[in-house]
Amino acid sequence: MPELPEVETVRRGLAPALEGATIDAVKLARPDLRIPFPPEFSRRLEGARIAALTRRGKYLVAPLSTGESLIMHLGMTGRFLLPNGPIERPGEFYYLSPPDPAHSHVVFTLRSGGRRFELVYNDARRFGLMDLVPSSALRTSRHFARMGPEPLTPEFTAGVLAAGLAGKTMSIKVALLDQRVAAGLGNIYVCEALHAAGVSPKRAAGRLGPRISDLHAAICSVLEAGIAAGGSTLRDFAAADGRTGAFQERFAVYDREGEPCPACAKPVRRIVQAGRSTFYCSACQR
Template sequence: MPELPEVETVRRGLAPAMVGARFARVTLRRPNLRFPFPESFVERLEGRTVLALDRRAKYLVAGLDSGESLILHLGMSGRFDVAMPDGRNLSPGDFYLDGAQGAPKHDHVVMALSNGATVTYNDARRFGFMDLVPSADLATCRHFAAMGLEPLSDALTPEAVARLFRHKITPLKAALLDQRLIAGLGNIYVCEALHRAGLHPEMPAGRLAGPDGRPSSKARLLAKVIPQVLTEAVAAGGSTLRDYAQTDGSSGAFQHAFRVYDRAGEVCRTIGCGGCIERITQSGRSTFYCATCQRHPEGLSGSSKIPVKSKVEL
């Protein structure tokens, strides 16, 4: 599933074609994706102008001049192709890394815009979805009401981290993946952030706050490295793993900078460390870390290590 940097990369690719343009014609080639399309979906879009294209966590939000907002979620394999009016196709062919997931038979929504651009939503697995909600109700709508703070916003402070995780005995990695606390963080970038911060993924999350509730040095470091990792990933165009590609069809490059993710059995890239990247499972998901530079504060080690030779489930 695309994580925050991939969704932000898609947003930046879509914005030049969509912002300021009007939906001239919208074609649905099926009645549903993960969920049925909203009632009168086509009629509510056609003739409306896109005022802005924003991102909330892993969602895209297009504000319309009708007072509604179009919410877009990519699911597991969703992507947008953009054909420009000057004849350039920014996404020719199939760019998914595992076969024909970008094939035309998976083009489910086609949006012709007033500026001549055509934006096509392609989704082989159909886990993505689209919704329309009143713009004034975005913060309280069913998609965002329980969502935590944005990790690329000024709200991610050491004090906020300490407040969110105080008294929690949940393993730190699991707590960081809780979208009700910090929204948009996924498995890849949490692994990378924890490594940069030198924090063990199984450390109790409550250790980020002192007895008085003030942020510990660990909280201050984590609040610093999370946006660093995400910003670097956005600058690299995200990470191409199995079936993610940018709107122009090209691959993201941040996977080449992974320090721990998907590197089980390899040497830690921290200068002077000399440790080896290990892999454990947490809540059924793969966690990658260096036991040398991410020591558990209680001297514990991963209790569910997976053999290096086993296949990584992305």
């Protein structure tokens, strides 16, 4: 579910509740998500104060008072709930459909300003992960060591993007899904960015030429628009406060096979690349 704009939406929803809170208890319903929880996961978290909630690519990162950072990835179906959290209307159910309790794998009990509340991590497919790494070694951790530039920051320039794609013979669609090229892009926003840039998903990644600037600008604008809309809601994504995203209503091509291209009205096509759906306009994207 979550790509950069969705993870950023979750971050913004959770940050006011989590930042400055102390972790009183952590209950695990099972020993692993996609990977095992690290040794003594709960013990290492209990008593820690959450200094901040940040994001890198599709990961959430919470630096702790203990010197370690809690790293969290939502996979495809991960979501956080604040069922009795410091939100204006506690008890309100925030999601389109109630999450199956069988898939609530982690329950944090947090304390902040004299209030105690729970933060529940629910993940049906269990493709998410949580890990603990020393805050001083985040950059070299296995999750981030090879991760590419962060879009929407000054480090992500057209030149940096071009360098990341140089020499690649694979399609630009498949290349942009590689988190080493740019962090945080997924299937939706890659499709949308390529459409916005007028670049065919089938074009060789290393042969964009000067159009790399258009693609760079499109990636930034599509991600910014996604964040501004509160992410996309397909199936069941919702922000921590339960509001659903609106960006799916603005998709130009994603999940719109057969519908008219908003630019030229020709039907949007669907093809499969590296086993994943690509949606594009064969007239607008060359």
